[in-house]
Amino acid sequence: MTARPEQYQAALARAAAHAHDWLAAVPDRPIPPRADADELRTRLGGPLPAGPTDPAEVVDLLAREIEPGLMTMPSGRFYGWVIGGTLPAALGADWLVSTWDQNSGMRYATPGTAAAEEAAGAWLLDLLGLPAGSDVGFVTGGTMANFTGLAAGRQQVLTDAGWDLDRDGLTGAPRIRVLVGAERHATVDLALRYLGLGAPTPVAADEQGRLRLDALERELAAGSGPTIVCLQAGNVHSGAYDPIGAACELARRHGAWVHVDGAFGLWAAAAPATRHLLDGHHLADSWATDAHKTLNVPYDCGIAVVARPAALRAAFGTRASYLVHAGTDSPGDPHERAPELSRRARGVPVWAALRSLGRDGVAELVDRLTRHARALAAGLGAIEGARICNDVVFTQVCVDFGSDERTRRVTGRLLADGTAWMSGSHWQGRDVLRVSVSNWSTDEADVAASIEAVRRAAAA
Structure with missing residues (x-):
């Protein structure tokens, strides 16, 4: 019919x-x-x-x-779990993606959505200061973006060690050392588990959660063989950044693959005022980010970027007689850059978001989120008994209220009040109220109302 x-x-x-x-x-x-x-x-x-x-x-x-x-996650007063809102153009594009109903794994079959995603990928590389010619894959979220970059790394370091992963699998393969900061995000461990690489080796971090270079150097020197170093662009509590450029140079001397988890923090590279936080990040081999966070694209849309396309396509490329593959002169098929053959055209809303904002608009969005985070820190820090626990370098703020018990009480009262949502967490040995400023629609009135809601909760 x-x-x-x-x-x-x-x-x-x-x-x-x-x-x-x-x-x-x-x-x-x-x-x-x-x-x-x-x-x-x-x-x-x-x-x-x-x-x-x-x-x-x-x-x-x-x-x-x-x-x-x-839950009113699109609200300008929602600061939980690093969840952004949705830009109007991105929402409209997402409706069209569902209406068009394109299975966007093959370039030949869906040239319209493939072209939009390729254009969006090129814009992303330029905006974020990543190497031209890198492969860009659109995946479900930050977890799968980390999985994708680390899968390419696993493929490359085992190939460099003379091991044929496709033929022989992991059984009997040289063990891959994975070095990560002690305060990495849990999705890194999850991705490593998916990949069969086991638990990583933690590298000591400083009081803001930044990986320490001296500790990384010791760990790199303490072993040999296939190695992956995973760095962090934006600590989920403090917003702090690992010293990415210097760490990349260290890792390269040991032949390691470097992956950067930048779920929300990679976007700092798009604004001149915060670009320095990522100095040298272009020296890495792969990067992960999440467009539904800082860019404010609808769920779901993670982004994996890999500077060595051959490694990525070796990990995820496939051949079957019924598939019509892109020609050798083309950028390749979308399914070669992500762990899915069948998927919606989730890169199209990214194209729409970037096209609607433009280069200056993305920078202004990043600046605005950072500015609101600093205003929240100033206002919350002025509440009697409150203490800001982190250096506010990007969009994250952590505050405690003198004791774990009081912090939990204030958090509970705030959430029951319903005016603003800030998630409770535990960081650096203490309970904290964690604020993640991620929504494009947050304005000064939202910031003021949110500070007042916390003030009421603390006074109660």
Whole structure:
């Protein structure tokens, strides 16, 4: 049966109406959800009906029953877990991606989306100061971006050691040393587990979470064989950056592959005021970032960049008789740059975000997020009993309130108040209230309201 346009009309009209209602409610809506998953499961579950339901009615039912369980993550007063909002152009592009329904693994089959992603990739390399000619893969998020870069690294260091990973697998292979800062993000360990590389060797970090060069030098000298060094661009608590350029030079002397986890912090390279935080980052071999964080693209959209395309394509490229492969003169197929054959065109909203902002707009976005983080730190630090625990170099702020017990109480009261959302965490041996400024729509009024909400929670 051929689908007719009118079959979609009512369902899409209802979806658009609900989307507009949601966006209109976001500025004033309390942040926490009003119902838990068990309650909502009862509403949404039960026996599957035997017969069909009108599509427009299904959309209405879904919107009505899920709404109480939505957290207002797009709010300018949401600072939890380094989650950004969604730029208007990126949201519009994401709607089109679903409508077009292109399986974007093959360049031949989907030249439109492939071209948009290739253009976005070239813009990203330029904006972030990464080597021209690097491969750019669009993956689900920061975890898979780390997985992708580290998979390319695993492929290359074993090849350099004379081991054929494709033929012989990991059994009996030379053990790969993976050196990471003591305060790396948990997704690095997760990606290493996926790759069968086991637990990494932690390298001592300073009080802001930055990997120490002297400790890295000792660890590199203490062993030999295939080695990967994983660096951090933006500590999840302090926002601090490892000394990336100097660490790359050390690692290169030992023949190591260098991967940079820059889930939110790699975007500092797009703004002149923060670019110095990443000095020398172009010397690495692979980088991971997440467009739904600092760039404010809808879920899901991680980005993996690899300076040695041959290693990446050896890790993920495949051949099958039914696939139509890109020609030798082309940039290659999208599926060679990511661990998926089938996927949505998640790089298209990245193209839309970058095209709508332009070079200056991306820099201004990064500057604005950093400025709001500093304003929040100043305001929170002025609350009686509060102490800012980190040097605010980018978009992260951590604050405690004198004792772990009081910090937990203040955090609980703040979240119950609903005006702003700042996640609790534990860092450097103490409980903290953690602030991640990631939303393009956060403004001075949001900052002021958020500071006042914390002040109320502390006073209570």
